Amino acid sequence: MKLLIGNRNYSTWSLRPWLVLRHFDIPFEDEVLQLQGEGFRDVLARRSPTGKVPVLQDGELTVVETIAIIEYLADRFPDKAIWPANIGERALARAAAAEMHSAFTALRSHAPMNLRASHPGKVSVDAVAKDLHRLETLWGSLLARSGGPFLFGAFTAADAMFAPVATRLRTYDLPVSDMAAGYVEAIYALPAFQDWLGMALHEPWIVDEDEIDVIQGRVKPGTLA
Structure with a gap:
């Protein structure tokens, strides 16, 4: 099994299934596909059906899209508790993951992941502020329901989905409650x-489009070292 990922410093969608694979001790290898540089889009187009990462390759099967990859892993390894065992908790976890997939656009655009x-x-x-x-x-x-340290007590796919958000809060020192700060610490301690x-x-490697100083016009693209 192989996971094609983007640059670890920036690629939020790659981080999510990678955490699931590593945390739940599923054997795999990974390969970094560059997200900047000459010809990088051509390389992505050759290696990924969507021209994006992550991509999971399992034998002859190729799975794209982070949530689809995570769901495939949960089906492929049902003993790994990737989602909560309780049906109600599992529904809440999937709802949280789906919300992360579709929302929090302000945090994504204004605070790119940069580890x-x-x-x-x-x-x-x-x-x-609204996203916070x-x-x-x-x-x-x-x-409050689980008692922590993760959203459903033990680490699950829902936490993997929110891990990049935790990094944004730390990188940009965004104001959050002690509860949220404690959750960020739990993610970092994993x-x-x-x-x-x-x-x-x-x-x-540097990816200019994910560097806040480039985004906000403080430095020109191609000048960060």
């Missing part, structure tokens, strides 16, 4: 996340 960076004060709190409020409400209700983070910190 190597620290940019306190560079994201307007007003621009992401929804995070507080959603995480708060689920953590051994699988630490594995990904360690590799991301040693990547040499």
